[in-house]
Amino acid sequence: MHLAAKADYVPDMEDTFEIFMVATPGLENALLSEALENGFSDAKATPGGVTITGTWADVWRANLVMRGATRVLARVGSFMAFHLAQLDKRSRKFPWGDILRADVPVRVEVSTSKKSKIYHAGAATQRIETALKDSHGMTISADAPVAIKVRIDDNRVTISVDTSGESLHKRGHKEAVGKAPMRETLAALMLRECGYDGTEPVMDPMCGSGTFLIEATEIAMGLYPGRTRDFAFQQLATFDGTQWDDMRRVGKTHTPTHHFTGSDRDAGAIRMATANAERAGVAEHITFQNLSATDITRPEGPPGLIICNPPYGGRIGNQNMLYGVYAGLGEAIKRECAGWRVGIVTSEAGLAKATGLPFKPRGPAIPHGGLKVWLFQTLPL
Numbered sequence: 001m002h003l004a005a006k007a008d009y010v011p012d013m014e015d016t017f018e019i020f021m022v023a024t025p026g027l028e029n030a031l032l033s034e035a036l037e038n039g040f041s042d043a044k045a046t047p048g049g050v051t052i053t054g055t056w057a058d059v060w061r062a063n064l065v066m067r068g069a070t071r072v073l074a075r076v077g078s079f080m081a082f083h084l085a086q087l088d089k090r091s092r093k094f095p096w097g098d099i100l101r102a103d104v105p106v107r108v109e110v111s112t113s114k115k116s117k118i119y120h121a122g123a124a125t126q127r128i129e130t131a132l133k134d135s136h137g138m139t140i141s142a143d144a145p146v147a148i149k150v151r152i153d154d155n156r157v158t159i160s161v162d163t164s165g166e167s168l169h170k171r172g173h174k175e176a177v178g179k180a181p182m183r184e185t186l187a188a189l190m191l192r193e194c195g196y197d198g199t200e201p202v203m204d205p206m207c208g209s210g211t212f213l214i215e216a217t218e219i220a221m222g223l224y225p226g227r228t229r230d231f232a233f234q235q236l237a238t239f240d241g242t243q244w245d246d247m248r249r250v251g252k253t254h255t256p257t258h259h260f261t262g263s264d265r266d267a268g269a270i271r272m273a274t275a276n277a278e279r280a281g282v283a284e285h286i287t288f289q290n291l292s293a294t295d296i297t298r299p300e301g302p303p304g305l306i307i308c309n310p311p312y313g314g315r316i317g318n319q320n321m322l323y324g325v326y327a328g329l330g331e332a333i334k335r336e337c338a339g340w341r342v343g344i345v346t347s348e349a350g351l352a353k354a355t356g357l358p359f360k361p362r363g364p365a366i367p368h369g370g371l372k373v374w375l376f377q378t379l380p381l
């Protein structure tokens with residue numbers, strides 16, 4: 001049964017409903033390809049993410065296995081409301097107790113559209129929170145572990161539960177981060193955009209805290225990205241701990257067929273990257289070295305993928321000095337790495353050009369840390 005078909009309907013364990021995986025804008029198609037590869041066969045890309053239909057077990061699996069998703073929302077119900085009194089009444093009638101536990105605090109976040117008669121998000125939030133408190137005995141708290149996300153569009157109130165909690169880029173095994181770390185979700189989608197599927201070596205000559213290499217090694221080993229962290233869905237009434245433990249355990253891992261190489265001119269970054277790789281359980285497959293990008297040497301074995309995000313002008317460092325850094329990186333790659341492909345993430349086309357590498361036309365702009373960045377890719381050199 002489709003949720004929108006019946007008001008006040010909440011799915012139970014066997015029912016299917018709409019599940020929305022939030023993507024980094026611009027990378028919806030990369031997330032779609034990951035979802036299809038993971039067996040979410042009805043996945044469809046929409047602006048801002050990927051939609052699938054599934055059960056609560058699919059919600060758990062999406063959180064556990066999807067590397068590129070920022071969070072996973074379960075669309076648990078919807079009803080029409082044309083004014084606040086109606087929102088109040090229907091929110092009171094909504095069977096929250098089928099999904100939420102009275103002993104776990106929740107918070108409510110409402111967004112409205114101009115097409116709706118209810119346009120004041122603050123007033124709508126207050127009505128829903130009061131219904132949760134007064135009619136269902138829930139506790140509302142600004143730092144609650146469970147967030148209810150309500151969208152009011154064209155007078156339809158759609159209720160979603162954020163089943164992830166902390167953003168999924170927090171894999172749970174990385175403590176040390178540098179000045180401008182790449183988010184794990186973005187790194188995974190960039191690796192995918194570069195055609196990386198776990199079967200070739202990867203090198204990052206400006207590896208910082210090691211995000212690209214740790215993601216790449218985990219992919220090569222078949223490790224689940226969410227294997228060590230907790231999720232908001234564990235605090236819902238729909239959670240089944242035994243089934244979840246089975247799901248989390250069945251991950252099949254293997255020894256990677258290739259080796260991974262990271263370097264950075266900052267010794268502190270190399271210490272951080274090494275510690276992060278150890279915590280992730282992938283350190284034995286990565287060699288980290290403290291050296292300048294101009295001093296890299298070709299790793300032994302077949303060619304693979306070089307990927308990095310050098311410093312950006314807008315954020316750290318001085319833009320003019322950076323031209324020299326990019327030029328030095330490009331020269332070293334051309335000198336040492338014939339046959340390797342290159343993917344460089346940066347905020348300036350001019351900086352990418354300074355490498356002298358033969359980039360293909362760049363892809364879409366991707367928001368990252370308050371900036372727009374692009375992935376510049378080459379064919380094998």
Ligand SMILES: C[S@@+](CC[C@H](N)C(=O)[O-])C[C@H]1O[C@@H](n2cnc3c(N)ncnc32)[C@H](O)[C@@H]1O
Pocket residue numbers: 178180181182183205206207208209210211212263264265266269291292293294308309310311312325
């Ligand atoms: C934006 S950060 C990379 C972040 C990294 N991807 C991560 O996830 O943590 C850029 C890195 O380039 C390093 N770097 C800058 N110039 C360099 C050079 N000439 N050679 C090697 N590393 C350099 C910096 O020390 C910094 O760690």
